[in-house]
Amino acid sequence: MKAFVLQKYGASISQVSMPEPVLGDHEVLVRMHAAGVNHGDERLRSGEFKQIFSFKLPMVVGSEFSGEVVAVGPQVSAFKPGTRVYAYPDQAHMGAFAEFIAIHQDFLAPIPESTDMVEAAALPVVALTAWQGLVEQGKLQAGQSVLIHGGSGGVGTVAIQLAKHLGATVATTVSSTHTEFVRELGADIVIDYRTEDFAEKLSNIDLVLDTQGGDTLKRSLGVVRPGGAVIGITGPPDPAFAAQAGVNPLVKLAIRGLSGATRRRARKLGVNYRFLFIRPNGEHLRKIAGLVDGGVIRPVVDRVLPFEETPQALKSLLADGVRGKILVSVDPSDVTADGNHDV
Numbered sequence: 554m555k556a557f558v559l560q561k562y563g564a565s566i567s568q569v570s571m572p573e574p575v576l577g578d579h580e581v582l583v584r585m586h587a588a589g590v591n592h593g594d595e596r597l598r599s600g601e602f603k604q605i606f607s608f609k610l611p612m613v614v615g616s617e618f619s620g621e622v623v624a625v626g627p628q629v630s631a632f633k634p635g636t637r638v639y640a641y642p643d644q645a646h647m648g649a650f651a652e653f654i655a656i657h658q659d660f661l662a663p664i665p666e667s668t669d670m671v672e673a674a675a676l677p678v679v680a681l682t683a684w685q686g687l688v689e690q691g692k693l694q695a696g697q698s699v700l701i702h703g704g705s706g707g708v709g710t711v712a713i714q715l716a717k718h719l720g721a722t723v724a725t726t727v728s729s730t731h732t733e734f735v736r737e738l739g740a741d742i743v744i745d746y747r748t749e750d751f752a753e754k755l756s757n758i759d760l761v762l763d764t765q766g767g768d769t770l771k772r773s774l775g776v777v778r779p780g781g782a783v784i785g786i787t788g789p790p791d792p793a794f795a796a797q798a799g800v801n802p803l804v805k806l807a808i809r810g811l812s813g814a815t816r817r818r819a820r821k822l823g824v825n826y827r828f829l830f831i832r833p834n835g836e837h838l839r840k841i842a843g844l845v846d847g848g849v850i851r852p853v854v855d856r857v858l859p860f861e862e863t864p865q866a867l868k869s870l871l872a873d874g875v876r877g878k879i880l881v882s883v884d885p886s887d888v889t890a891d892g893n894h895d896v
Contacts, residue, residue, distance in 0.1 A: 675878040782826070857888050
């Protein structure tokens with residue numbers, strides 16, 4: 554099969570030919586149709602995670618996909634060949650940028666009935682981030698307020714829709730070119746981050762979902778009500794993440810230090826800071842599929858590139874103006890021209 558492999562940190566991923574994966578007892582073999590490219594893939598490529606996760610290079614990369622089941626392990630009962638599925642693998646078993654992937658059955662779910670295979674590939678990472686951030690960690694309730702940074706991005710587009718469904722008042726930060734788009738998704742308050750300061754316009758917010766980190770995270774702590782929370786998806790990681798990841802004591806100590814200033818500032822302000830590192834969960838994806846089929850969430854696709862252009866797709870993540878998700882597909886008929894092709 555063809556696959557894109559990371560040979561060493563900091564290098565571009567390269568296409569290789571390799572054997573199909575061997576199935577474990579509880580695994581499902583999926584023929585990939587489309588895969589999403591994510592900032593997490595770029596962070597892995599650059600080596601940002603190498604002190605935390607013990608990746609063995611070279612490795613096939615890619616963290617979300619849609620496809621068709623072609624074989625199942627002897628202990629698999631929930632799936633059969635021909636089922637159309639989507640998933641986010643765990644960190645130990647990345648590999649979406651390949652023609653075939655073997656994945657544990659618990660991480661898989663049937664794609665929403667109302668989407669095609671390409672649309673489905675735009676959902677796993679961003680939808681799990683929105684669900685685990687807003688519902689699980691944030692416990693967002695009807696009548697509360699939430700600030701979602703980067704509302705026109707992959708995570709933001711889904712998080713806005715989910716937060717609105719939960720009954721929250723939704724504020725978001727975008728550039729002026731995306732103002733009407735995020736309003737259509739359900740945003741109530743739209744702040745142009747290039748000309749307006751969200752920290753001056755907002756206060757007493759119940760929950761912030763921060764996709765930016767750095768100074769944006771620091772200032773976000775100041776707009777949250779006492780007892781509220783900021784959930785960051787770009788860092789810094791916190792001790793709870795270290796426990797979740799099962800890292801060694803030295804790395805745990807380093808992670809505690811990385812987030813120390815942020816956690817101290819949060820405590821001083823009487824708010825909570827939590828780092829979100831999503832985990833694979835087929836049951837969550839089933840719930841998300843129900844929301845998609847119910848018209849609550851729609852995937853947003855910026856563009857679809859040929860599978861052979863996966864390295865270029867990864868680089869395009871860093872460009873301004875991306876709306877929703879960038880995907881790659883093995884089917885040439887899926888490919889679109891560049892730029893803002895909302896699904």
